[in-house]
Amino acid sequence: MSLIIGLTGGIASGKSTVSTYLKQKGIPIVDADKIAREVVEPDEDAYKKIVETFGEEVVTSDETLHRKRLGEIVFNDPLAREKLNKIVHPAVRQRMVEEKNRWLNEGYQTVVLDIPLLFESDLFHLVDKVLLVYVDEETQLSRLMARDQSTKEAALKRIQAQMPLKEKVERADAIISNNDVLEKTYEQIEQLISDWKICAPSP
Numbered sequence: 724m725s726l727i728i729g730l731t732g733g734i735a736s737g738k739s740t741v742s743t744y745l746k747q748k749g750i751p752i753v754d755a756d757k758i759a760r761e762v763v764e765p766d767e768d769a770y771k772k773i774v775e776t777f778g779e780e781v782v783t784s785d786e787t788l789h790r791k792r793l794g795e796i797v798f799n800d801p802l803a804r805e806k807l808n809k810i811v812h813p814a815v816r817q818r819m820v821e822e823k824n825r826w827l828n829e830g831y832q833t834v835v836l837d838i839p840l841l842f843e844s845d846l847f848h849l850v851d852k853v854l855l856v857y858v859d860e861e862t863q864l865s866r867l868m869a870r871d872q873s874t875k876e877a878a879l880k881r882i883q884a885q886m887p888l889k890e891k892v893e894r895a896d897a898i899i900s901n902n903d904v905l906e907k908t909y910e911q912i913e914q915l916i917s918d919w920k921i922c923a924p925s926p
């Protein structure tokens with residue numbers, strides 16, 4: 724029996740921290756953020772649509788996407804964000820499913836789909852269980868500002884582009900609280916591996 728886990732949370736809640744730990748245990752991770760970068764490389768359809776929609780100002784001198792500039796546009800304008808999501812999300816979903824199926828075909832029984840917008844994009848049908856990484860609002864804001872070297876205003880805009888973490892809590896199958904030191908987070912992951920009988924070893 725396979726187990727597909729949807730790993731989610733808010734921005735800077737600690738999804739990568741959890742997925743990195745699980746990866747070290749030999750569990751395959753399908754990373755939506757990574758795929759979202761791949762599908763907007765210059766030779767991809769999504770790239771062309773983004774440039775048509777947002778103009779040359781979102782392209783750098785080496786023809787790659789100017790992520791900072793595009794981020795400034797879409798995190799300040801819900802309609803622009805909706806347009807970008809409509810271009811990028813279908814391609815991301817398709818590649819996530821392909822990647823997950825490849826791991827299953829190789830004989831892995833547990834695959835983790837790391838999807839920041841699992842709730843917002845209603846992607847429950849892709850997973851068997853939802854694992855939420857939780858932090859309180861203050862911690863989320865300070866970690867986001869520190870990691871991205873961003874202002875409070877910019878960080879809040881990004882947080883507010885997502886469903887509040889407190890609402891996500893109610894719909895998750897399990898929650899990892901990442902407010903404390905990393906050691907405490909790792910302990911909770913170990914407990915979850917045991918509770919959900921997660922099969923770590925490669926086939």
Ligand SMILES: CC(C)(COP(=O)(O)OP(=O)(O)OC[C@H]1O[C@@H](n2cnc3c(N)ncnc32)[C@H](O)[C@@H]1O)[C@@H](O)C(=O)NCCC(=O)NCCS
Nearest residue numbers: 733734755756759790793794797808811815839840884885
């Ligand atoms: C706007 C973009 C260019 C900004 O790039 P940047 O390098 O600054 O951020 P990065 O991609 O690393 O995303 C960081 C985090 O922002 C949040 N985020 C990204 N896109 C969105 C979005 N459309 N809505 C809400 N939150 C988002 C996620 O929590 C993500 O983990 C980029 O985020 C993007 O292309 N977003 C659209 C695709 C998308 O929704 N990706 C998220 C998962 S599929």
Ligand SMILES: Nc1ncnc2c1ncn2[C@@H]1O[C@H](COP(=O)(O)OP(=O)(O)OP(=O)(O)O)[C@@H](O)[C@H]1O
Nearest residue numbers: 733734735736737738739740866870901903904905
């Ligand atoms: N328990 C912790 N204690 C201190 N710092 C932490 C802890 N967990 C994560 N961090 C830091 O907080 C930041 C956000 O963590 P991480 O990148 O894992 O979040 P994320 O949910 O994957 O973010 P994103 O949504 O942007 O992809 C990082 O700089 C990370 O090093």
